[in-house]
Amino acid sequence: LGQLxxxxxxxxxxxxxxxxxPRTPARxxxxxxxxxKRSLVRAAVALLLQQPALAExxxxxxxxxxRQPGVELLIEMLGIIDARPDISTGALIAHFEGRQEQxxxxxxxxxxxxxxxxxxxxxLQDAVAQLEKQLLLQRIDELQEKRRQLGFAGMSDVxxxxxxxxxxxxxxxx
Numbered sequence: 663l664g665q666l667x668x669x670x671x672x673x674x675x676x677x678x679x680x681x682x683x684p685r686t687p688a689r690x691x692x693x694x695x696x697x698x699k700r701s702l703v704r705a706a707v708a709l710l711l712q713q714p715a716l717a718e719x720x721x722x723x724x725x726x727x728x729r730q731p732g733v734e735l736l737i738e739m740l741g742i743i744d745a746r747p748d749i750s751t752g753a754l755i756a757h758f759e760g761r762q763e764q765x766x767x768x769x770x771x772x773x774x775x776x777x778x779x780x781x782x783x784x785x786l787q788d789a790v791a792q793l794e795k796q797l798l799l800q801r802i803d804e805l806q807e808k809r810r811q812l813g814f815a816g817m818s819d820v821x822x823x824x825x826x827x828x829x830x831x832x833x834x835x836x
Contacts, residue, residue, distance in 0.1 A: 702796075703732035704770070706789040709782050710739055711771040714754055717743040719783045725793040728800060733793070735763055795835060802828050 709716055717740055726737055742757055743749055751771055758764045775782065805825040809817055817825075 701730075701732070702789045702792050703730055703736050706736055706786055706793075707732065707739065707767070708770045708773060708775060709786045709789075710736075710743065711751055711754065711767060712775055713779060713782060714743045714749050714751065715747065716779070716783050716786050718747060719787060720790055723790050723794070725790070725797045728793060728797040730793075730796070798828060798831060798835075802832060 720740070723737070723740055725733065739754065742754060746753075755764065755767050755771060758767055777785070802825065805817075805821055805828070808821065809825070814822070
């Protein structure tokens, strides 16, 4: 112990001992650090609340069935905006009056988002593209799990074909 700590007598081993620099303990990012990744769904909802007309820039959306919190709400919002392209933020929030989502939507609507309409449009398109990619990956995982449970021969030809095609699409996304 004396040799390792350098406390106590001196020896030839102590003469060569160089203590390691002090380590700073790793800490998880705090809520306000900005290091936490924002949810894609939350970002898309916030953008649509700021300017519902941004939905016009979307060339459809194909992420129904994605198992993530808020996806159903986002899809419902996109449907409302699609039916009423001129809807205002207030009217959009009023659609959810009396529902538990209303307070969350009010909070998101009052946030000030950085950027301008062009950057918001791009961020919304990127978020939707990522949600669509996540749905693709979710489906691949489901089919691969099915294959593990049933084996290759136990899966239907349709499932095997779908898995092959989805894997091809995934390869082009990288």
